Amino acid sequence: MNPDIPARAAVLAGLGGWVPDRVVTNDELAARLDTSDHWIRTRTGIGSRRVAAPEDATSDLAVRAGAAALEHSGDPGVDTVLLATVTPDHPCPATAPDVAGRLGLTGAAAFDIGAVCAGFVYALATAAGLIAAGAADRVLVIGADTYSRIIGPDDRGNLAIFGDGAGAVVLRAGEPGEPGALTAFDLGSDGSGRDLITVPAGGSRHPATAAVAGADGHFTMRGREVYRHAVTHLTRSARTSLDAAGVAPAAVDRFVPHQANLRILASVADELGVPPDRLVSNLHEIGNTGAASVPLALADAAAHGELAAGETVLLTAFGGGLAWGSCLLRWPELPPSPRPYLRRSTP
Incomplete structure (x- = not known):
């Protein structure tokens, strides 16, 4: 450079x-x-x-x-x-x-x-x-x-x-190091797990013709195997990002993982050593929204005053492919959030 x-x-x-x-x-x-x-x-x-x-x-x-x-x-x-x-x-x-x-x-x-x-x-x-x-x-x-x-x-x-x-x-x-700067990215994949989360039909391998319409055009997931891979790769990826930034898990103020299911989130937080009260989740209200889940969790937490300037925030996600990724940032001072997109209810 x-x-x-x-x-x-x-x-x-x-x-x-x-x-x-x-x-x-x-x-x-x-x-x-x-x-x-x-x-x-x-x-x-x-x-x-x-x-x-x-x-x-x-x-x-x-x-x-x-x-x-x-x-x-x-x-x-x-x-x-x-x-x-x-x-x-x-x-x-x-x-x-x-x-x-x-x-x-x-x-x-x-x-x-x-x-x-x-x-x-x-x-x-x-x-x-x-x-x-x-x-x-x-x-x-x-x-x-x-x-x-x-x-x-x-x-x-x-x-x-x-x-x-x-x-x-x-x-x-x-500038690197200023509040809000994204850092310590970790990305990875494992194509041997491509069949664990998939829509079989619709691509060049299995075109979505009338002959293969129906179940093959629907999303499928082998839940038990996905659970195991998700916990392993989310934990490993998050730890890699933390190590790259020289940040101890105990120093993470807010942990924002992909909102897969509560058992996975709790297991990953426990494996990392991040206290459970630092986990950010709105899974109860809106379920798993795929690629939207991390930014939706961030926007919801920010709108409700649960992210403070200067806090260390860890993001991590896992999905089909298999693919995973993590990164860190120090939460910046942002303008006041507009009206929350989600009116919370009691779990």
């Missing part, structure tokens, strides 16, 4: 979230499926989830969350839009350019990132690289998914876990 060129870092400048109005409770699922509120809560920690309206696609959720993040940042302009999603509006083209255009950002670089539930952290790392290289100055990073579109109508397990939503952050170019 040219020593005459100052180093640049991606710095958090704003955040926002959006979830659909429709609430699907555990009791509603139990009324038509072989399950119960008790069964779902004890296995996942989830009490309800949000489901997008029939007329809403992933781009619609992403636009709402992106607009909230841009407003919170105080500057509506960005030069790059990254959308992490496993449920794009279409297989082709990418959804990000449409989102950018609808936000008034025509001309901005825009592309999708597909790393399933790890997608948002992958998108953060991509944005940080673009900013560090001088290829971007302000980046809107969105995680958005509509799992209700790809889960089978009788899939008791996955219907209980997943919900729809979108979360977003704005990153600006800044």
Whole structure:
């Protein structure tokens, strides 16, 4: 690197979230499926989830969350839009350019990132690289998914876990070490686990023709095996980021993992040695929202005053692929958050 060129870092400048109005409770699922509120809560920690309206696609959720993040940042302009999603509006083209255009950002670089539930952290790392290289100055990073579109109508397990939503952050170019600067990224994958979380049909391997319509077009997950991999890789990735930054787990003020299920979150916090009261989660209210889960948890916590300037915040996520990623930041002083996107209820 040219020593005459100052180093640049991606710095958090704003955040926002959006979830659909429709609430699907555990009791509603139990009324038509072989399950119960008790069964779902004890296995996942989830009490309800949000489901997008029939007329809403992933781009619609992403636009709402992106607009909230841009407003919170105080500057509506960005030069790059990254959308992490496993449920794009279409297989082709990418959804990000449409989102950018609808936000008034025509001309901005825009592309999708597909790393399933790890997608948002992958998108953060991509944005940080673009900013560090001088290829971007302000980046809107969105995680958005509509799992209700790809889960089978009788899939008791996955219907209980997943919900729809979108979360977003704005990153600006800044200096390494300043509050809000993203650092200590760790990314990884293991393709031998590609069949653990998948939608079998719809790609070039297994085209979604009429002959393979139906179950092969729905999302599948081998829960017990995913649980084991999730705990292992989330813990290992988070620890790698902490070690790279020279931060002890006990020094983590707020731990924000992908909102997979409560058992996984508690196990990872315990394995790391992060006190349970420092875990940030809104899983009970909205379920697992895929690539949206980390930014939604951040936006919710910020809106309710649960993230203070100067706190060390650890992010980590795991998803299909298999793929995982982690990073750290020191929470910056941000403008007051707008009205929370989520009105909390009592667990």
